[in-house]
Amino acid sequence: MLVRFWGTRGSLPVAAKAGAIRAKIARALVAANGQSIASIDEAEAFIDRELDFAASATYGGATACVEIESGDSYFICDMGSGLREFGLNALKRCADGHVRIYNFFQSHLHWDHIMGFPFFAPAFDPSAKIRIHSAHPDAEDALRRQQEEISFPVPFDWLRASIEFVAMTPGEPIEVDGLTVVAEKQQHSHDSYGYRFRDSTGRNVVFSTDSEHKADNMKDEAAFIDFFRDADLVICDTMYSLADSVSMKEDWGHSSNVVAIDLCHEAGAKRLALFHHEPTYGDEDIQRMHEESIRYEELTRDGSKLEVLCAYDGLEVRV
Amino acid sequence: MDFSCRSADGILVAAVHGRVDESTWEAFADRMASAIDQAAAENLSEVMLDLTDLDYMSSRGLRVLTVAKRQAEAANLTITLAAPNDVMREILAISRYDKLFHISDSIDTGR
Numbered sequence: 001m002l003v004r005f006w007g008t009r010g011s012l013p014v015a016a017k018a019g020a021i022r023a024k025i026a027r028a029l030v031a032a033n034g035q036s037i038a039s040i041d042e043a044e045a046f047i048d049r050e051l052d053f054a055a056s057a058t059y060g061g062a063t064a065c066v067e068i069e070s071g072d073s074y075f076i077c078d079m080g081s082g083l084r085e086f087g088l089n090a091l092k093r094c095a096d097g098h099v100r101i102y103n104f105f106q107s108h109l110h111w112d113h114i115m116g117f118p119f120f121a122p123a124f125d126p127s128a129k130i131r132i133h134s135a136h137p138d139a140e141d142a143l144r145r146q147q148e149e150i151s152f153p154v155p156f157d158w159l160r161a162s163i164e165f166v167a168m169t170p171g172e173p174i175e176v177d178g179l180t181v182v183a184e185k186q187q188h189s190h191d192s193y194g195y196r197f198r199d200s201t202g203r204n205v206v207f208s209t210d211s212e213h214k215a216d217n218m219k220d221e222a223a224f225i226d227f228f229r230d231a232d233l234v235i236c237d238t239m240y241s242l243a244d245s246v247s248m249k250e251d252w253g254h255s256s257n258v259v260a261i262d263l264c265h266e267a268g269a270k271r272l273a274l275f276h277h278e279p280t281y282g283d284e285d286i287q288r289m290h291e292e293s294i295r296y297e298e299l300t301r302d303g304s305k306l307e308v309l310c311a312y313d314g315l316e317v318r319v
Numbered sequence: 320m321d322f323s324c325r326s327a328d329g330i331l332v333a334a335v336h337g338r339v340d341e342s343t344w345e346a347f348a349d350r351m352a353s354a355i356d357q358a359a360a361e362n363l364s365e366v367m368l369d370l371t372d373l374d375y376m377s378s379r380g381l382r383v384l385t386v387a388k389r390q391a392e393a394a395n396l397t398i399t400l401a402a403p404n405d406v407m408r409e410i411l412a413i414s415r416y417d418k419l420f421h422i423s424d425s426i427d428t429g430r
Binding site: 215244256293295 | 341381385409413
């Protein structure tokens with residue numbers, strides 16, 4: 001499986017402003033002081049050698065959309081604003097012969113997780129087949145509603161693809177085009193669901209976003225430890241610090257980096273991808289959170305190492 | 320994980336030893352709740368949690384502290400974390416719990 005992140009931001013799309021880009025350029029120029037960089041190749045080598053991620057790149061600002069490449073058809077978790085770019089990319093792959101079947105798995109139906117669908121170009125392809133898997137019985141209502149005239153000029157019924165809604169029941173695995181998928185109910189406003197994907201070789205990827213793990217309900221986390229058990233990659237909501245998640249942002253439906261690491265440790269997961277980044281965070285804030293997460297993993301490790309990745313728009317992880 | 324309590328200068332000093340993680344958090348939660356009940360029953364003003372011999376505490380233990388803080392506040396008690404080792408100081412900083420709790424460098428009750 002290849003996991004490709006098209007949108008990693010939480011709640012609201014954001015974009016780096018002019019001042020942030022200017023600051024990155026200024027840092028790079030200062031770091032290059034006295035060095036001769038005469039070609040793009042030399043510049044690329046300098047970036048790799050001298051600059052950290054926040055100085056040389058960006059985590060991006062599209063909301064949740066993650067592709068799992070496995071088999072012939074597409075698998076996509078959530079329809080955040082990152083879905084627009086995925087859709088354009090998928091059309092190119094289809095032009096090269098890729099099967100035009102899109103299997104979506106929806107964590108929930110909040111705006112930041114469905115806002116990309118009206119801009120999903122393959123939905124206008126009459127030869128495309130779109131299956132939207134969800135444990136929410138009102139998934140179709142949510143997608144139709146956001147394309148009503150008061151919100152969007154193109155109604156849902158104008159879409160040309162074949163669109164099917166597939167109801168899932170938490171805990172009951174289904175087989176979809178070569179993957180076994182099971183949903184797990186999570187704590188979030190109007191509920192959310194995590195998904196665990198298993199391929200024919202036994203590799204497992206867990207997508208668990210918009211999931212709060214409350215201080216006064218820790219016994220319920222046994223279910224999540226089972227859900228994450230021995231996973232090759234867990235993509236986890238780590239939007240807030242633990243302190244924020246138990247104080248001013250309690251009941252906002254999100255988790256923290258340290259809880260995600262503890263759950264992955266307890267489950268024996270191999271890799272964790274920090275995901276659903278706080279939209280008020282700049283690149284340096286997210287990088288600091290990533291560095292602190294790696295350190296916390298080291299401090300609390302009592303078994304095998306958990307590799308802690310930080311998801312960014314464009315990241316690809318081979319599982 | 321071991322846990323012991325003593326009263327000193329109007330403060331209940333609770334000492335936690337070892338580590339608080341997925342295997343010990345429930346016992347730690349029970350002992351913290353009892354300590355707060357004891358402090359309230361003795362009309363004390365503060366529970367000081369002595370971390371001198373604590374190896375580390377994962378988010379399980381930190382979240383027990385949050386529940387204990389709520390219980391303490393309902394009983395007009397404050398909770399102070401005292402004498403964390405270097406590892407625990409880092410964990411308190413990473414989790415931002417150093418913003419939620421008063422952290423004392425020592426277990427000097429100050430009276």
